[in-house]
Amino acid sequence: MFQQFSLNHVYFMLTGLGWTIGLAAIALIGGSIAGSVLTLMRVSANPVLSRIAQVYIFVVQGTPLLVTLFIAYFGSTYLGFTVAPLTAIAVAFSFYAAAFLGDIWRGAIQSVPVGQREGAHALGLSGADTMRHIIIPQAIRIATPPTVGFFVQLIKNTSLASVVGIVELTRTAQIVSNATFKPLEVYLTAALFYFLVCFPITLFSRRLEKRLSV
Template sequence: MFQQYSLAHVQFMLTGLGWTVTLALIALVGGSIAGSVLTLMRVSSNAILSRIAQFYIFVVQGTPLLVTLFIAYFGASYVGFAVQPLVAIAVAFSFYAAAFLGDIWRGAIQSVPGGQHEGAHALGLSRVAAMRYIIIPQAIRIATPPTVGFFVQLIKNTSLASVVGIVELTRTAQIVSNATFKPLEVYLTAALFYFLVCFPITLFSRRLEKRLNV
């Protein structure tokens, strides 16, 4: 017998939405840390480090995120480690985000006009000091809008976390749909929740882009 699609079901989906945002934030933080390292490697004068970072970015960006999730989850078990689903997802999403953020930030640094580098050299600044005080502050202005935009992509990609047992928004929608046999209403509600989270962030990204005149 069909069950009524009730407020309790909506509240359950809101719990899943909380996990969706949490997973995206974990991925953003982890990806930012690893992405910073990749960025420095890519712009390094050491050709070997630059090539290693470039290869990593090429491989991760060319691999579906779902495959990365499976590797992180089942790969650890294969070598004898018991990994909690949340840990596997955090690692996989962080590695995924690092590849894209590293590429975004590398492009931002390299888009700073060459005259800034020459000016820093003329002032007697070392390469590290020039990066810290002149190049990176300007690159941050350039990289901020696309970074915020990428966060929206992370939020939507968290729907893949359900394949390893995390009950996020898409998974809660699937559970409620199976219980109530009202898939249209349920998935429209899930789509509304995604929109209410992602649309303001998208507007914020566009406003940042105009304000920073990038």
């Protein structure tokens, strides 16, 4: 017998929402660290480092996230050890986020007019000081909207984590839908939860962009 869609089911879905936010945060932190390294490699004067980072970005961006997730989860068995689902997801999502964030930030840095660098050089600033005081502040303003937009997409992509056993928001919605046979109500609730998380982030991004542009 099917159950009635109730507050208990909503609370259960809220636990899944917690996992969704947590997975997205893990991916953003790991991806930001690795993405910063990729960014520095891409803008480096060393052509070898730049090419390695470029190849990595092309490969990861050209591979579906679900495939990357399967490789991280099942690939470890071929190396003689197993990893927990959460570890595999953290690695896969971090590698995935790094490729996109590294490309976004590289584009933001390179979009700063060359005259800014030339002016800083004329003032006697070193390369590190130029990057820290002139280039990066302008690049942050440029990179903020696409970075936040990617983070919103990352939150939605956490639904793929269910394939390796993580019960996030979409997976809890599937479970509740199967138990209640009320798919419309259940998935509308899930959509509302996603909206309540993503929309404030988008608004924050717009306000931050306006503040940085002053």
